[in-house]
Amino acid sequence: MATIRTLDVPGARLHYEVRGDGPPLLLMGSPMGAADFAPLADALAGEYTVVTHDPRGIRGSSVDDPGQNSTPGLRADDAAALLDAVGADGADVFGSSGGAVTVLALAERHPDRVRTAVAHEPPLLELLSDAAEQRAATEDVIDTFHRDGVGAAWMKFMANAGFEVGEDAPGPPEGETSEQDLADAARFFGHELRGTTRYLPDTAALKAGPARVVVGIGAESGGLITYRTSTALAELLGAPPVEFPGDHGGFIGHPEEFARVLRKVLRG
16 A cells, blocks of 8 residues: 655655555656556565655646756656655665666766666667667657647657557557646656657766666567667666566566566665
């Protein structure tokens, strides 16, 4: 059973949830929120105090200025504030997709607060050899959103990410798009996607810092662009990626199996 709380941070009010008992563990996504991590959090709550949240501007987390962009650094500061709120000097942290970029920013900006940082498939497009082309593709997705709306933007986003049309990709299911889904997608395309994909981690600082940084990659993600970005990051950090069940959303489709791998990683 999750305890639901709110936290005021500069420029936003965060919705967050706390489960279990034990060492603190933060699970985060971007734009995925607390609900997407609930099955994984439940699977880990027997050993950890698991904290999940909605990123600022997504679902239950409001922002004072709807026009403010959501950057990895800003989201990392929010994560540090969540650690303060639960009375944790430090914690293990796991992030997937844009949340993995948040985790990397947290390990850079607040290195003494992070023990093990697991970055599962961060979309760090600037690490790729075709970064300029990927940057242009991202701008085309954003332009498509502003011109043609959420549905058209999702289709281009999914295609460039490597998903096939009709596959279980990060967009809302056809015919099940709620007003909240549309609002979250608008936030993602309009104020989050560019800053997340253009983030360039300081890998030298990550390697020299106190946190242990682990790159996670999906066993079924071979055709996805995040497989390439994850491999590139792992090479820069000098350690092979850890394979997790499923693909980019493996923590949703295989929570129990995913939890077993994550436990092993966190135990070192």
